[in-house]
Amino acid sequence: MQPRRIARELALLSLSQLPSSPEKLETQQLSNMVLAAVRTLTTEVQDTLTTAAAELQRASDRLLSSETRASDLRTSRSMVDESIQLTQSAINRIGTALELPELIQLANQPEFDVRTYALQVVRAVNIHRPEIDEQLNAALVDWQVSRLARIDRDLLRIAVAEILYLGVPDRVAINEAVELAKRYSGDDGHRFINGVLRRISEQTQAAYPKS
Template sequence: MKVSPRHKARELAMQALYSWQMSGNAVEQIELAIATSNDMQKVDMSFFQDILRNALQNLEDLDKAVKPYLGRLPEEIDPVEKAIIRVATYELVHRIDVPYKVVINEAIELAKEFGAADSHKFVNGVLDKAVKTFRKDERT
């Protein structure tokens, strides 16, 4: 199956956010590590950088926006799921050019690929509730 450049960008942004969550290293250092260990010709680089840099820049607001939909404390969320939700929340809030169904589907696919057995169900549940607030105009 051919992977789209945007899917690969989301995947790498999620991995970079996960790395940042676990290490606390500078975003520039993480971005460089990702770029040197992956074939970036298959990645929508500007989309990757937009998600990574702006999600981290707006992290507090993104976490606050999605918190009511988590159903548990943020510190109880698996780090992989947290990174996926942060990528998707950034897209839902700041990338209205991307249809919400695409954002949710991509997040579910990332959870299936990288998360625990049923993490895609949790991610889907959170985003399905959050989208009603974040994209209420698009849903009507």
């Protein structure tokens, strides 16, 4: 995995856990950021497993209270399938948490500092959040940034920050966000992320056409 991609992933996972103050942000060591990322993943695992357990309980309750009608059996099977998918998602998150420190160690080569770029991304999101959210709200159709799932909201903010403030080409920022969405968002999350960011890219190019 490319070092810059790992830095972007680290920024995504640690963004909600790191201080927003630029001064405090600068004092964060790589180990602090990894810990923040693992905490984010741990919280997601706990929440996902809780949801999966509740879905299994609902399926069990429906079976126990039903008269074994075909519709009840289909509904219960759907609930069990959903809980299995949620559990698999939680297992994948655990795997990511275990892999992250090793990936960062491998990527932290002398020519590229993972910590530095991850902090640049987090700093850009924090400093320019009002402008970033304004861009996102303009691109969202009948929706608002504040109503998005946290992972989708942070993915979009990071991609826009890279495009507008870190000089990353639109195509690269969009592709990287889509790849991260495939790892961390819902089933159709990557398509949603792709659509929103492409609208932002079109709006930006229309507002600031290249000479």
